[in-house]
Amino acid sequence: MKIAIISDFHIGYERFYEDAYIQAKNALDLAASMADALIIPGDVFDKRNPKPEVLAQAINIFRELKQRHWNAHVVSFSSANNTKIHTNIPIIAIPGTHERTAEGKENPLTLLSLAGLLVDNSESVVTIKKDDECVSIFALGGLSEEMVKPRLKELDPKPVPNNFNIFMFHQSTYELLPFSEHFIHNDELPQGYDLYVNGHIHNKVIDKIHNKDFLIPGSTVLTQLKDGEQEEKGFFIYDTVTKTFDFIKIKSRPFTSIRIKIDSVTPKKFSETLEYEISSVIEKYLPEKPIIKVNVSGNIEKGFKRLDMPIRSILVRFEDKVYLEIETKDLVDAETEKQIADIQEGKMYGxxxxxxxxxxxxxxxxxxxxxxxxxxxxxxxxxxxxxxxxxxxxxxxxxxxxxxxxxx
Ligand SMILES: [Mn+2]
Known part of the structure; x- marks a missing residue:
């Protein structure tokens, strides 16, 4: 069976509202044309309480997917909390951290499942069948990180004998983000699955868990503007027979993060340098309107402060040509630092x-x-x-x- 692994659409994301919708729709249409089943590890929506027009976007996308001809179908479903499914179409999803609501309360992903547009796989086992082949998926919807280990212990999921088994979740893992002991370690995830699939992380990750493939497709839209998001967006197609996969790129708005170091910065020098650098990036992507994040470092000329830098006027000048973010926290501002130090030391000149x-x-x-x-x-x-x-x-x-x- 060919399984598309596609995630983190963030439909309704306000900053890039159109991108979130169009890129999700195009990516899902392409994935559906290439795969027997779609599995979606979370953050279909950007918010747990999306506006009606955002729900409408998602309903329109999934209704059209449902109308396609599918060769594979859901043949069994067993849930730890007695939820039911209302379609046998092989579009299998979980809510992510962005959709998470208090336990027992409906979230927008559950609504799509109640409407029979997809199958909510949270804390349940879904089995999909195509010809003679069965694929079973156990999934854990997005939880607060400290709940993951106790919840897995409680549920104690086990792969289904004779089937190809997928473990799907939506969390930070310690190996990828070694910041908190609450984050689950790869080797603490249940054993015996043939493929591990995660959402949550917005750049593509290819790794191993218990010696089996571990895939994170990344988001279909830019949200965090982290350096890792500069690579192209897309989804995986995993072949359960050959146990190989491909990453399929999608068309998404270009994003570049640039670092500029300037010494003895004056407002004029700041403005000239940034305008030159930004213009040359824009040129590269014409006629598209890219997203550019500029990180300025260096030190400010005596007599000027960080607040004197004409960021606002640069943003206004380029607003039609680029989505621009200018970061100046690495610009050393001796004047302001001295003022702050003076205040902290109580030196306020009487x-x-x-x-x-x-x-x-x-x-x-x-x-x-x-x-x-x-x-x-x-x-x-x-x-x-x-x-x-x-x-x-x-x-x-x-x-x-x-x-x-x-x-x-
Ligand atoms: Mn996300």
Whole structure:
């Protein structure tokens, strides 16, 4: 049997809303045309409570997949928590961490299963049959990391004799992300399966667990903008007879992460260097609109601060040509660091923290061309209002009163 392993569509992801939908749809259509069954290890949706229009996108995609002709069918289903399935179409999925709800509460992936558009494989064994061959999948839906080991111990899953067995989950593993002892180690996963499949990680991973293939296809849409996401997106087609697999690339928006080191940075130098580098990347991808992440390092020229760098104007200048993210945390800002150190050491040149703060606020206002005779503390109090709209409205009234004192 040919099994497509395809994951992390994040349908409804707000930043790249259209990409999430179109790339999921195209990838699933292509996978369905190449495989006998689809298995989806989580994060079909970006949120546990997607808006109706996002649910509609997913329903449209899966309804069309259901209408295709499938040679393989689900022939048995047994669940630890007595859930039922409402289709025998071989589209097998689990909710990921993004869809996770409190135990016993419905999540959006369960809704697709209730509607008979796919099979929710959480904590259950699904068997798919094509001709004489049977493939069984045990799956664990996305859980908080510390729950994985106790839950597996409780469920104690076992492969089905004589079938090709797949273990599917949606978690961090310690070998891939060695940050927390809560993350499950590869060798703590149940033994005896022929193939291990995971979601959650957004770049492609090919590895071994208990000496068997361990595959993570990565996401079909960019979300984290990590360096590892620069490689092409896609899915796996695994052949259960030859026990070999291919990675099938899909069309996805190009993403490049660039690092720029600049010494003695001034706002002008910052702007010129970034505009040159960004333009040359854009050129490479024309007519597409790529995603570029720029990481700027180096040190800032004396007399300037990180906040002086014209990031906003660069973003505005390129907004039609590129999705841009500019990171300046590696830019050494001696001036601001000195100010922070002074405050931490209580060196505020004889001023109280209130005076120091109001002088800083006044100098910023002056820099932006505001009248220096305004009551800075009154304006500060207005801006501290918890509601942004209300704060802006009252700040506008404050300025109207100053420019037009008679009418008040
Ligand atoms: Mn994900």
């Amino acid at each position: 001023q109280s923290i209130k005076e120091y703060g109001s002088n800083l606020f006044r100098s910023k206002l002056t820099e932006h061309g505001f009248d220096i005779n305004i009551n800075v503390m009154e304006l500060f109090a207005i801006l501290c209002s918890s509601k942004k709209e209300r704060a802006l409205k009252e700040a506008n009234e404050f300025f109207d009163k100053i420019s037009n004192p008679i009418s008040s």
